[in-house]
Amino acid sequence: MKRCLLTALFLLLILPTIGQAEDRWDIKTLDTYQVLSDASIDSSILLDGIKADVYETTGLQEGYYKIDFNGVQGFIHSSQASTLFEQERMSFKVVEDQIPYYIMTKGKLVQKGTLLKEAVLTRTKTASVYHLVEVGKEVYYIPLAGTIPTTEPIIDTSKKAKYPMKLYNRDEVPIYNKQLIQIATLSANQSVDLIALEKSKGVIYFLGQEARINMNDFVHMDLLQPKKVLTYEEMTYLLQVVATLYPEFTKLEQIGKSVEGTPMYAMKIGNGKKEVLLDGSLHAREHMTTNVVVEMIDTYSIHYKNKSVYGGYNVRETLDQTAIWFIPMMNPDGVKLVQSGPKSLKNGALATKINGSTNFNRWKSNIRGVDLNDNFASGWDKITGGHKKPAYMAYKGPSAFSEPESQAFRDFVKKHKFKTYISYHSSGQIMYWFNYQKQAESKRDQALAKTLSKLTGYKVMPPQYLPGSGASADWFIQQTKMPGITLEISPYVGDIPVPLSKWDAIWRQNNKVGLYLAQEASKR
Structure with a gap:
């Protein structure tokens, strides 16, 4: 019991010291200075100093350093003393309301902003009357005046950006x-x-x-460096960044989930009352179409913000008449399967069994072997050919809209009145537009396809007259009586993802497609 009482008494004695430790530091006075009885020029003079001296201070009060002077509290004006920074105390705190910080440019200090009271930083070293804070190759200069040493911890800076x-x-x-x-x-x-x-x-x-x-x-400026394999994770992060940068003219919406529960996202750019829709990666191996759609989001959003012209289009004016909705990745599980292999997914073993191989370069279907572009209800029951069971492609599923991905698209479209829909695929540099439209609609849609052909250089395919279809664009035409075009990027490359070497030409061919569609739709 006696030991507990002694411990408690000891803690009571040292706790005030512990609490004040970070607020104590040394100051050095000028050759002449005054110690006053209060933080006021009208207070009594306790000492007229005639040589520089060092005192320990317990803080600042109304521009005065507080010190212990022969057992009583004394005050030295901050203009008559400066803080001493010991080499081992590398952290400092701002105690003035604000102080500037600078960088050196062409031999001159250029102010880059201000630090506010209570900001805590770690200095690399001191030089003259400045703390030097080195960050990478940049060196920041922060005045010693208005700062004090501190033992407050600095937040760890080891975190790295996954997507810089x-x-x-x-x-x-x-x-x-x-x-x-x-x-x-x-x-x-x-x-x-x-x-x-x-x-x-x-x-x-x-x-x-x-x-x-x-x-x-x-x-x-450029969030995406598009000449690369774009994963679902990076795509999603970029969409979230754009949405938080520009809430006044963008909207990010989850429209559903994939077989594995992966959220499916749509993003709108512009405030137009009319709307058009573009999507990508309905087929897994065709994931470069996601790059096309996301690069449109990246490019159009900054030109909208800047009120600037891109490709001959005033982007803000265009998208405030007709907004563009983008679904960058319709088949996220399938894309991940192609990009990262079966071990990256819960149903990877099932996909491997369906595929008969761990090489998924040819894979078009969703994770359970349903070709999503055969799963829409546009004469689905009349589809002939294809596989009769789950496969890497061309299995239409047990019923129309059996898959959560196609259901999400269907429900999203039904909530809107889209004027046009483009479904991006690969490869072949061709486009399909026909699904038994009435004469006036057929004339309109063919004219739109021909203009897109001039814009992209892609060939317009003649009507196929299929007995039935499960394609998203065909269902869109049938459902909305509006143009639905399947647009195949890249020269034909066979049953593999489009090589990155094709990207530059693909973007040149397609960079204005979204803006053209928005402008064209504004006239209907």
Whole structure:
């Protein structure tokens, strides 16, 4: 019992010291200075100092350092002393309401923003009257004046961006710490590297520590480097970034889930009352079509924000008459199967059994072997040929709309009044437009296909007169009486994904397709 009482007494004695430890630091005075009895120029003078001296201070009060002077509290004006930063104390805290921070450009310090009170940073070293904070190849200069040493922990900066993206601010914007307390401002026309998203906030590294930004304070240039294999995960992240950057003219909506429960997303750009629809990757191996659709989102959104012209189209004017909805990946499980193999999915073993091989380059179906472009109800029961059981392609399923992916598309279309639908596929540089339209509709749709042919260089295929179809575009034509076009990118490459070497030409051929469709639909 006595030991417990002694321990408690000891803790009571040391706890105040522990609590104050981070607020104690050394200051060095000028050659002449005054110690006053209060934080006021009118208070009594306790000492007229005639040589520089070092004191331990317990904090700042109204511009005065507080010190212990011969057993009583004394005050030294901050203009008469400066903080001493010991080499081993590499962290510092801002104690003024705000102080500037700079970078060196052509031998001159250029202000990049301000740090606010309570901001805590880690310095690399000091130089003259500045802390130097090195972040990569950049060195930031922060005045010693207005800062104090601190033992407060710095947030770990080891987190790396899985999908690096650069953002830009056009005006001065706030920077927050992890607790969403503002710690700084960033001057106009700077760039930051986005690390991650947290709801409407972006995670960045600011002067060597993790920080937060308001996403809609920023814009992007090129979020996607499209000449690569684009995964579902990166695609989804990019859509979320665009949606949080531009909530005023975009909308991100989950329209359903795949067989494996993977969310399927649609994104709208523009505020037009009329709408058109484009999708990609209905067939798994044709995943370069996702790149086409996502690059449209990337490109059109920044031109909308900038009120600029792209490909001869005033993007904002065009999309505020007719908005574009994009479904970048209709078959996420199938795409993942082709890109990452069967071990990446719960039903991978089933797909391997269906395929008869672990090489899925030829795979078009969803994860359970249903060809989604044979699963729509446009004379589905009259489809002839194809496989009679689950296969890598051309199995129409046990019934029309048996698959959650085709159901999601059907339900989404029925909620809207789309003027046009483009279903992107590969390969062959051809397009299909016909599904027994009436004469006026047939004339309209063929004219649209011919204009798209001029735009892309792709060949318009003659009517097929199939007895039945399960294609999404054919169902769309039948359901809405509006144009539905299947557009096959790339020269024919056979039963494999389109090689990345084809990308540059594909984008040149298709970069204006969405804007043309929006403009054309505005006239109907």
